[in-house]
Amino acid sequence: MARDLDYLNEIVTEVHPKTYGGVPAEVQQAFRKAYNDVQYVDNVLQFYFLTQQVMNALQDGHSTMLFPDGPRMDNLPFSYAWLEDGIYVTSGSGWLHRGDKIIEFGGRNEQELIKMLHSFLSVDNVYDLKSKVSLSGILTSLPYLQYFGLIEGNQVQLVVERGNEVIEGKLQMKKILKFASPYLTRDRLDYTISKEDDLAVLYIDSFAALDETTKSVIRDFFIDVKSKQVNHVAIDLRFNPGGTTLVENYIMSFLKVDTYRDFKTVNRYSTLTSQYTYDFPFGSEEMQSLDSRMITIPSHEYSFNGQIYVITSFQTYSAATNFAVKIYDNNLGLIVGEPSGSKPSSYGSIILLELPESKLSLSISYKWIERPYTTIKNRYEDVLQPDIYVPTQYEDLVQGRDPQLEIIKKLIREERQNGQAPILLRR
DSSP: OHHHHHHHHHHHHHHOGGGTTSOOHHHHHHHHHHHHHGGGOOSHHHHHHHHHHHHHTTOOTTOEEOOOOOSOOOBOSOEEEEETTEEEEEEOBTTBOTTOEEEEETTBOHHHHHHHHHTTSOOSSHHHHHHHHHHHTGGGBHHHHHHTTOOBTTEEEEEEEETTEEEEEEEEOBSSOOOOOTTSOOOOEEEEEETTTTEEEEEEOOBSOOOHHHHHHHHHHHHHHHHTTOOEEEEEOTTOOOBOHHHHHHHHTTBOOSEEEOOEEEEEOOHHHHHHOSSSOTTOOSEEEEOOOEEEOOOOTTOBOSEEEEEEOTTOOTHHHHHHHHHHHTTOSEEEESOOSSOSSEEEEEEEEEOTTTOOEEEEEEEEEEOSSOOTTTTTOOSOOOSEEOOOOHHHHHHTOOHHHHHHHHHHHHHHHHTSOOOOTTO
16 A cells, blocks of 8 residues: 555656646645555555545545445435535435435534535535535445444434424435435436427537537537527536537537637646547657637538527536536626536546556546636636526426526527527626
């Protein structure tokens, strides 16, 4: 494990842009603590928790240790969704009912949970934290409950609100498969067009690859928008964790915009990154900077010239957030929904590596990506705030409502009544 720490130290020092020109004091301190504490570690799972504390010091949601594969362990028998206004039970067990709002978990309230989890997880902001904790089931997983001291014996103490009641009880771990929340994940690449609403919606839940299927759906979408003479397009990125910028650029190519300003990027070259990415020619400069530049979009027969909406949520991350930021910064449309899970300017473009002894896997960024228009006001923003804030409430999940799309349809109706286009609210 000491050899693995040496290798991890080498990775962090040579790859991450934050350590260029010197390793920050907080990262050095995290390594010193890890070298000291490794003598008390007995297994790979404990070593995961130790090394994740080091990665957390980078304060980069893309740079993290990956939870090790292993035998299935006990879990708390319920699922949950961490929404804007709190943690809600989405499938219950015993005395714990669906719809209960958790106000204390293992003796900690919501803000205490956020502070505790933020000190461990690699996240970009509090919305990213809520998303990752929900999707990975951290609050129902035995290793995490033990690590954070949220469990006593085989039970966890919960306090919930149910209507006007406050109910306290304990929930016991069980040897069952994790409950998967039906509300928090989706895998969709398709579209709908409503001539009645004058709205076309492209649902794209991944920018993983610009393959022929992805290109075909996007192309067919804009062809149908043109043929049906629809004037409003919504790009739904609420369940999109990102991927390659090639997908976002392909979508941009269908917008009737003469030019737009792109991101500034700074790539950090190292021997390690050169082995895993084609971004660098051999022997290139250690830091390569590509300034923000104006991109020209050639007009074509399917170019869309109407109103653009981009729908975002806590799960909108990485390249998906980048797309929303491009639209926002270039004043090309309206952002509707919830704050993004990643920062408008952030570290990104990862390589995946494995520690040689423990075989633990990790991801680490080698690039700094800066928003198209950086100002004194937005330089340190850790989230892209929507123009029109529309949170998802628990009742929306229960009733199957889509509050973000409902607001967009309402805006279109008002536009028709007033006979004018929507006003971009932020300028």
